[in-house]
Amino acid sequence: MATIIKPIVTEKQTALTDKFNKYGFRVDKSANKLEIKKAIEEMYNVTVVGVNTSILPGKNKTRYTKGGIINGSTSSYKKAIVTLKEGDKIDFYSNI
Numbered sequence: 001m002a003t004i005i006k007p008i009v010t011e012k013q014t015a016l017t018d019k020f021n022k023y024g025f026r027v028d029k030s031a032n033k034l035e036i037k038k039a040i041e042e043m044y045n046v047t048v049v050g051v052n053t054s055i056l057p058g059k060n061k062t063r064y065t066k067g068g069i070i071n072g073s074t075s076s077y078k079k080a081i082v083t084l085k086e087g088d089k090i091d092f093y094s095n096i
Contacts, residue, residue, distance in 0.1 A: 003031045003039040007092050008079065020083070023090055027080045029055065036080045047085040054079050 008024035016022045027036055033051040040048050058076040062069060084090070 003028050003035050004043065005077075007090075009092060016081070021086065021088070023082050023084065025080045025082060027053070027078050029076075029078045031078070031080075033080075036082070040082055044090045046088040046090060048082055049085050050083040052081045052083075054081075 005026040005028065008026060010024075013024040016024070025036070025040070031039075033053060036051050036053070037048045040046065055078050056076060058074045060071070060073050062071055064070075
């Protein structure tokens with residue numbers, strides 16, 4: 001089971017990273033804080049101080065097309081905000 005799905009790289013999350021050394025990740029819904037902490041420490045070789053999680057609900061979406069109205073929804077997901085030890089950093093762009 002892959003605990004970490006992908007990092008969240010948005011403008012708001014980048015501001016948190018620069019100011020408070022907090023990184024955001026999209027994680028598996030069944031993962032708990034201890035599993036997330038262990039996975040981050042193994043994957044990036046950093047020391048995790050704290051983990052905050054939240055489950056974000058899906059949103060209803062509507063598109064207007066030539067064929068008519070199409071209704072759908074996005075899926076819900078779990079987000080983890082990870083605080084690292086002072087001085088530690090994660091570089092997401094190192095192996096591009």
